[in-house]
Amino acid sequence: MTGARNHPPTGSMQAADAAHHLHPFTHHRELAGKGVRVITRAEGAWIFDSEGNRILDAMAGLWCVNIGYGRHELADAAARQMRELPYYNTFFQSAHPPVIALAEKLAQRAPDGLDHVFFATGGSDANDTNIRLVRHYWARKGEPQRRIIISRHNAYHGSTMGAASLGGMAPMHGQGGLPIADIVHIMQPHWWAEAEEGEGREEFGLRAARALEAEIERLGPENVAAFIGEPVQGAGAVIVPPESYWPEIQRICRRYGILLIADEVITGFGRTGRWWGSESFGIAPDIMTIAKGLSSGYAPIGGSIVSREIAETIADEEFFHGYTYSGHPVSAAVALENLRILEEEGIIDRVREETGPYLAERWRELMDHPLVGEVRIRGFMAAVQLTPDKARRASFAAPTGTVGLIGREKAIANGIVMRHIGDSLVISPPLILSREEIDLMIALARRTLDDTLAEVRAQGLMEAG
Ligand SMILES: *Cc1c(COP(=O)(O)O)cnc(C)c1O
Numbered sequence: 435m436t437g438a439r440n441h442p443p444t445g446s447m448q449a450a451d452a453a454h455h456l457h458p459f460t461h462h463r464e465l466a467g468k469g470v471r472v473i474t475r476a477e478g479a480w481i482f483d484s485e486g487n488r489i490l491d492a493m494a495g496l497w498c499v500n501i502g503y504g505r506h507e508l509a510d511a512a513a514r515q516m517r518e519l520p521y522y523n524t525f526f527q528s529a530h531p532p533v534i535a536l537a538e539k540l541a542q543r544a545p546d547g548l549d550h551v552f553f554a555t556g557g558s559d560a561n562d563t564n565i566r567l568v569r570h571y572w573a574r575k576g577e578p579q580r581r582i583i584i585s586r587h588n589a590y591h592g593s594t595m596g597a598a599s600l601g602g603m604a605p606m607h608g609q610g611g612l613p614i615a616d617i618v619h620i621m622q623p624h625w626w627a628e629a630e631e632g633e634g635r636e637e638f639g640l641r642a643a644r645a646l647e648a649e650i651e652r653l654g655p656e657n658v659a660a661f662i663g664e665p666v667q668g669a670g671a672v673i674v675p676p677e678s679y680w681p682e683i684q685r686i687c688r689r690y691g692i693l694l695i696a697d698e699v700i701t702g703f704g705r706t707g708r709w710w711g712s713e714s715f716g717i718a719p720d721i722m723t724i725a726k727g728l729s730s731g732y733a734p735i736g737g738s739i740v741s742r743e744i745a746e747t748i749a750d751e752e753f754f755h756g757y758t759y760s761g762h763p764v765s766a767a768v769a770l771e772n773l774r775i776l777e778e779e780g781i782i783d784r785v786r787e788e789t790g791p792y793l794a795e796r797w798r799e800l801m802d803h804p805l806v807g808e809v810r811i812r813g814f815m816a817a818v819q820l821t822p823d824k825a826r827r828a829s830f831a832a833p834t835g836t837v838g839l840i841g842r843e844k845a846i847a848n849g850i851v852m853r854h855i856g857d858s859l860v861i862s863p864p865l866i867l868s869r870e871e872i873d874l875m876i877a878l879a880r881r882t883l884d885d886t887l888a889e890v891r892a893q894g895l896m897e898a899g
Pocket residue numbers: 497555556557558559561590591592593664668669697698699700725726736
């Protein structure tokens with residue numbers, strides 16, 4: 435056993451959780467029936483639950499623990515900052531050393547021309563900032579009618595009113611009166627789900643991108659403020675777009691002079707083997723949304739990195755927007771330490787040059803499994819698409835997600851956290867995985883697929899719907 439701290443017995447924590455805790459994206463009656471899994475500690479790429487099980491965290495928490503768990507330098511940075519200055523605001527002519535250093539550091543790291551940062555506490559509120567910011571920007575430019583933001587179906591940009599409206603998740607829009615006005619959605623570049631019979635990937639990528647042009651023409655270019663997209667759709671099920679997609683999107687945004695927002699909340703900070711997903715795909719954004727890997731999840735922080743031109747345009751009038759915790763000093767100090775570790779330990783270079791290519795080679799081997807129709811991977815984010823019939827890209831004769839959920843439960847039983855999204859299983863592991871850990875992860879994933887196939891057959895689900 436591994437130095438477990440004292441905590442109440444699992445059963446009593448589960449009962450208290452069921453009695454008092456409302457979870458994100460959760461069916462509570464079902465959860466109460468199963469009992470919550472209580473995670474008590476973590477080290478490297480491994481988490482431990484209250485029963486003492488050691489589990490390989492192939493999701494890096496929730497796409498965020500890029501440097502891995504257990505880095506005491508971040509704990510020390512937080513403790514130091516809490517003792518010195520636990521909080522101060524950044525309104526009213528104020529700032530503090532960690533937020534200034536972090537803004538400067540991010541400006542240095544960001545693609546050319548992006549050099550101002552507006553801080554938030556996560557990705558959702560950063561995207562809410564973006565909605566207000568781009569509309570304010572166009573008003574300042576004398577084009578206040580440019581209000582519409584174009585996004586994609588099945589995008590994920592967060593869970594606040596604004597961010598969930600930007601997102602294209604149909605179940606989310608089905609609750610609470612979303613989307614808000616002047617946000618529209620075009621098709622996603624998801625070849626497996628959307629391509630026509632016989633349509634090649636690159637051809638499909640161009641068609642998906644040109645949906646943007648058609649939508650701009652339909653709406654009237656003079657009314658469109660911005661396009662927002664994740665370089666790789668994460669929560670959509672790790673949808674890696676065809677190579678033809680982003681250059682065409684970029685061309686269209688330039689042609690109509692509309693702002694391009696890259697939501698880098700997952701793809702930033704090394705996930706794709708470069709600092710930014712935008713670099714991996716040749717995107718030149720006007721705004722990047724950041725969160726998650728910015729602090730490797732050790733403290734809540736997010737933000738928007740914006741172009742000099744945007745910062746200049748809004749400089750001469752107060753922008754009536756901000757959060758109590760914009761640039762929180764403890765989170766900023768933790769983020770700075772995280773960036774130092776990413777840089778000094780060459781973690782991102784290793785993903786690009788060494789462990790990323792190795793993971794890709796091993797992950798692609800899963801394509802030979804009878805359940806797997808497509809593998810998708812970029813850097814350290816990947817998916818396997820489960821199907822009863824590869825050739826026809828068929829879905830199962832059961833509601834979408836039924837087989838995916840079986841897969842997730844088999845994964846945890848095998849000691850690995852994978853997430854299911856629909857009938858895909860996805861991973862987004864800490865960037866510090868060794869080759870040996872990659873081998874182990876692949877072995878556990880394959881065993882999970884075998885167990886899932888056995889269960890799917892036993893339940894008579896291996897039929898196309
Ligand atoms: C997680 C996520 C968000 C939302 O971030 P929160 O910190 O949960 O508010 C936004 N965009 C993308 C691409 C994400 O993956």
